[in-house]
Amino acid sequence: MSDDEEKPNMEETRLKMSKNVTLAVKLNGMNYPLWKRLMRVDIVGRRANRYITGTPQPPEPGMKGYTEWEEADMTVFSWIIDNVETEIVVDFAHHQTAQALWESLQTTFESTADPYLLYDLEENAGRIEQGEHGLETYWRHLHGIWVEIDRCQHQPVDCCDEGISQLRTYVATRRLFKFLTGLNARYDGIRRDILKETPLPSAETAYGLVKQEATRLKIMPAADIDLQTGAINDGSSSGQVGHGFAVRNQPPPRPKQPPPRIAAQQPNRQGGFKPDKSKFWCSHCGKQRHTRDTCFLLVGFPEWWDENQKAKARLAIGVEDGGGLFLQGAGNREMTNTRGRAGDTSPQPGGGGRPGDAAFAEKK
Known part of the structure; x- marks a missing residue:
């Protein structure tokens, strides 16, 4: 056997023993130019280009060497068909040779001068x-x-x-x-x-x-100049280095003010929480921390309010003299009888005081 006859047989044997070809992409009909390039690189790189070009002419069926050529050709055929999407394979698997399959794919998917x-x-x-x-x-x-x-x-x-x-x-x-x-x-x-x-x-x-x-x-990030301060910002991560001499003359930033405190609510006798009474004001007695609706001088003192606290409440709005209570305010003294009913706010004759100046308290 001559050297020319041994060379094709050796290549065909090597092709049959070679590994499968797996491309990064499979042919899906929209990526034919890329797929064709990658597929051809693998085929030519394995010295199998003649199986898709038909050059030199393959042997005729029945001739010597045809069986070996056909086995190698089916190997190249499998490389191509394994890298085609399944829905496309069914339309092209009927071809008999790798060259016929290659040319059919080219005719179907390649667009030239469109x-x-x-x-x-x-x-x-x-x-x-x-x-x-x-x-x-x-x-x-x-x-x-x-x-x-x-x-x-x-x-x-x-x-x-x-x-x-x-x-x-x-x-x-x-x-x-x-x-x-x-x-x-x-x-x-x-x-x-x-x-x-x-x-x-x-x-x-x-x-x-x-x-x-x-x-x-x-x-080396590009430096940016602040047009207002003249400082140079070179993109440094610290935010303090590379800002130029103008930064030295800038006043230090003001510390952030803490949020205003919210007055703590104290629990009451029932286990709940009292509202903030700092803004309450009574139009009857003129005192703060309660309103007219809850003023003890009008609604009466509760049972838990002892006599000492009652006396302090009386002294807080006036002085006791005899059977009545003389209120001090704006140079006028008004005498009111506090032996009556709780909630009786009508002033006695001869007072002359302004409405709202009188306060009533039970005589001790």
């Missing part, structure tokens, strides 16, 4: 901006759209090498401008520097420069 697809890709490329995305994510999305555009459109210039070169320069300049206009405002400095270069760099070169600037900004 004006609607090109329109959609160009529109997406024009709308895309960095926004909240990272620099790498923005570049990856934009560059992926450009790859799709190049794959879908025909070469419009084929007259000469100079015309093709000029077209490529024009397209590269447009893509550079698109990449720069979509960047966030924090890259204004490097954007101006790139536009000053002559000749203009490619979009790929500009991305490398912007990525270098992004790394520098992470390590």
